[in-house]
Amino acid sequence: MNHHVVSVKVYAAVFAALLALTLTTVAVSKLELGEFNFIVAITIAVIKATLVILFFMDVRHATDLTKLFVGAGLFWLAILLVFLLSDYFSRGWLPGPGWL
Amino acid sequence: MADSETPLAVHEPELRHHFDDSAQQFESSVLGMWVFLVTEVLFFGGMFGAYTVYRNLYPEAFASTSHFMNVTIGAINTAVLIFSSFTMVLSVRSAQLGQKKALIIFLILTLILGCVFLGFKYVEYHEKWVDHHVPGPSFRYEDTRYVHQAQILFFLYFAMTGMHAIHMIVGAGLLTALIVMSARNRFSAAWYTPVEMIGLYWHFVDVVWIFLFPLLYLIGHTK
Numbered sequence: 053m054n055h056h057v058v059s060v061k062v063y064a065a066v067f068a069a070l071l072a073l074t075l076t077t078v079a080v081s082k083l084e085l086g087e088f089n090f091i092v093a094i095t096i097a098v099i100k101a102t103l104v105i106l107f108f109m110d111v112r113h114a115t116d117l118t119k120l121f122v123g124a125g126l127f128w129l130a131i132l133l134v135f136l137l138s139d140y141f142s143r144g145w146l147p148g149p150g151w152l
Numbered sequence: 153m154a155d156s157e158t159p160l161a162v163h164e165p166e167l168r169h170h171f172d173d174s175a176q177q178f179e180s181s182v183l184g185m186w187v188f189l190v191t192e193v194l195f196f197g198g199m200f201g202a203y204t205v206y207r208n209l210y211p212e213a214f215a216s217t218s219h220f221m222n223v224t225i226g227a228i229n230t231a232v233l234i235f236s237s238f239t240m241v242l243s244v245r246s247a248q249l250g251q252k253k254a255l256i257i258f259l260i261l262t263l264i265l266g267c268v269f270l271g272f273k274y275v276e277y278h279e280k281w282v283d284h285h286v287p288g289p290s291f292r293y294e295d296t297r298y299v300h301q302a303q304i305l306f307f308l309y310f311a312m313t314g315m316h317a318i319h320m321i322v323g324a325g326l327l328t329a330l331i332v333m334s335a336r337n338r339f340s341a342a343w344y345t346p347v348e349m350i351g352l353y354w355h356f357v358d359v360v361w362i363f364l365f366p367l368l369y370l371i372g373h374t375k
Contacts, residue, residue, distance in 0.1 A: 057248050067238040074230050074365075078223065081370035093366035100362045108241045108355045118183050125190030129197045136201045140208065 056113045066107045073100050166343035178345060185349045189356050196360050199315065203308045203367065211372075213301035217309075218372040220285060222276055226369035229272045230361065236265035237358045243330075244351045250341035256334045259347075262354065263327040266320055273317050277310075286310070309368055316364060319357045326350045 077096040081089060106112045111122055171177035207214045243258035284292035287307040293299045330350055333339065339347060 057245060060242070060245070063238060063241050063245070067234065070234045070237075071231060074227065074234065077366055077370060078227050081223075081366070090371050093370050097363050097366050101359045104237060104355050104359050104362065108237050108358075109352055114182060115179050118179070118186055121183060121186050121190060125186075125193050128190070129193055132194060132197050133201050133204075137204060140205045 056110070058107075058110075062107065066103050070100055070103060166340075174342065178348075181345050181349060182352070185352050189352065192356060196312075196315070199308070199312050200363065200367070203312065206304055206308060210298070210301040210305070213298035214305055215372045216295050216298055217302050217305045218369075220280075220283065221309075221369045222279065223369050225272050225276050226365055229269050230365045232265050232269045232272070233358050233361050236262050236269070237355050239265065240351050240354045244344075244347055247339055247344035247347040248341060252334060252337070252339075255339065255347070256331060259327055259331045259334060263324055263331065266324045266327065270317060270320055270324070273313065273320075280306070280310075312364055312368070316357065316360055319360070323350070323354050323357055326353065 073096050077093055080092050080096075083089070085092065105122070111119060114122075167174050167177060171180065239258045239261040243255055243262060246252075246254035246258055280286055284290055285306050287303045287310065291299070291303050291306070293302045295302070327350065330347055333346065
C-alpha cells in the first residue's frame with residue numbers, strides 16, 4: 053500500500069502550534085474583553101480542532117468521499133445548533149402573550 | 153494493485169477478497185470510521201447545545217460557577233491530551249513504516265498520557281465531591297440565590313466531562329488491545345488498519361476536549 057508518510061517535523065510543528073494556542077486561550081481568558089472573551093475562545097478552539105482534523109486525522113489526504121462525509125457531519129451539527137439556539141435566543145423578541 | 157486477471161490465491165493475506173485492492177480496503181475502513189465519528193459529533197453536539205441554552209438562560213449563575221472550575225488542571229489536561237494525540241500520530245507513522253518497536257513505544261506512551269489525563273480528572277472530581285458540588289441530595293452551593301441553577305450547570309459539567317472520560321477509558325482499552333496485537337506481530341507496513349482507526353478515535357476524543365476546555369473552564373472566568 054502506498055501511504056502518505058508525513059515527516060515527524062510536520063507533526064511536531066502542529067503539536068507546537070496546538071500547545072501555543074492552548075497557552076494563548078488561557079492567557080486571553082484572564083483579560084476582561086466582554087463578549088470578545090467568548091469569540092476569541094471559540095475561534096481558537098475551532099483553529100485547534102481544524103489542525104487536529106486536517107493533520108493528525110489526515111483528512112487532507114483522505115478521499116473525496118471521506119471529506120464529503122466529514123463535511124456533511126459538520127453541516128448536520130450546524131443544523132442542530134442553529135435551529136436549537138435560534139429558538140431559545142429569539143424568545144422574548146416578540147411582544148408578550150396576546151400578540152397572536 | 154491487483155487487476156481482474158490476478159488469481160485470487162495470489163492476493164495479500166490481509167486483503168479480503170471483496171475488495172479490489174489494499175488501498176480500497178483501507179479507504180473503506182476510514183470512511184466507515186468517519187461515519188461512526190459523525191454520529192459521535194452529533195451526540196456531543198446535543199450536549200454542547202444544551203449547555204449553551206442553559207448558560208444563556210442563567211448567565212449570573214453560570215458566571216458564579218466558573219470560580220469553582222480548576223483552570224490549572226484543565227489547562228494541564230489539555231496539554232496532556234494534545235501530547236497524547238502527538239504520540240498517537242507517531243504510532244500510526246511507525247506502523248506505516250513497519251517499525252514494530254517504535255510502534256509499541258508510542259502506543260504505550262499514548263496510553264500512559266491517557267491515564268495521566270484520567271488521574272487529573274479524578275483529582276478534579278474529588279475536589280467537587282468534597283465541596284458538595286456533585287448534583288444530588290448532598291448538593292450545596294455557596295451563593296444561595298443560585299442553588300438550583302448552579303446544580304443544573306454542575307450536572308452539565310459532569311455529563312459532558314463524564315461522557316468524555318468514558319470515551320477516554322474506552323480509548324485506553326483499545327490502546328491496550330493495540331499494544332498486545334503489535335507485540336504479537338499482527339501489524340505490518342502492508343496492514344495496520346486498527347492502529348489508524350483507533351488513532352482517528354483518539355484524535356476525535358481530543359477534539360471534543362478542545363471545545364470542552366474553553367467552554368467549561370475559561371469563558372466567564374474573569375467575571
